[in-house]
């Protein structure tokens with residue numbers, strides 16, 4: 001009896017610690033991997049099947065919160081939320097929605113950095129599912145290839161449309177650009193507001209979070225990096 005009690009207590013404490021650790025990962029906004037953690041069956045269901053399933057579960061969430069879904073204003077909400085998750089704000093989870101990027105030859109032989117700044121970032125914190133909004137500044141130096149300017153915005157948008165952690169978003173954009181442009185000379189800076197910091201928890205409305213990724217010449221060459229930072233600040 002005693003032994004069993006001890007075992008139970010140990011198990012409870014262990015679960016308590018695990019829960020505490022999981023909660024603190026969320027509150028400190030720590031990311032655990034560069035890749036978005038996806039299940040192996042992530043795309044077994046069609047979008048329509050996912051929407052139906054989320055609609056069902058969101059109905060339960062609203063009912064549990066005590067909301068009356070017979071009300072005209074509320075009855076369409078579970079379907080709207082489900083559709084918005086799959087077709088809009090989290091569509092970047094599905095590789096089928098990855099933008100197709102065409103490479104062009106760098107005909108002008110432009111050898112300086114190309115900077116695309118103030119790109120809108122509309123993402124969601126994966127710990128609280130509330131918005132992260134801000135700006136991304138991106139630069140690269142051509143290695144013989146260039147891409148259409150709006151394609152940089154499309155890459156930022158694609159990776160933003162996932163439940164995210166800002167550090168991972170920064171890395172994913174940088175890695176995508178390096179792969180597409182076949183160069184290491186890439187810089188990404190994101191300056192963003194987290195609703196989970198401004199409207200809950202510490203409730204600080206004015207602070208923003210800055211993350212960066214510098215590689216190739218942007219990492220090695222201080223003058224180059226400072227030039228980029230001067231253009232974007």
Ligand SMILES: [Zn+2]
Pocket residue numbers: 026029125126127128129194196197
């Ligand atoms: Zn958060």
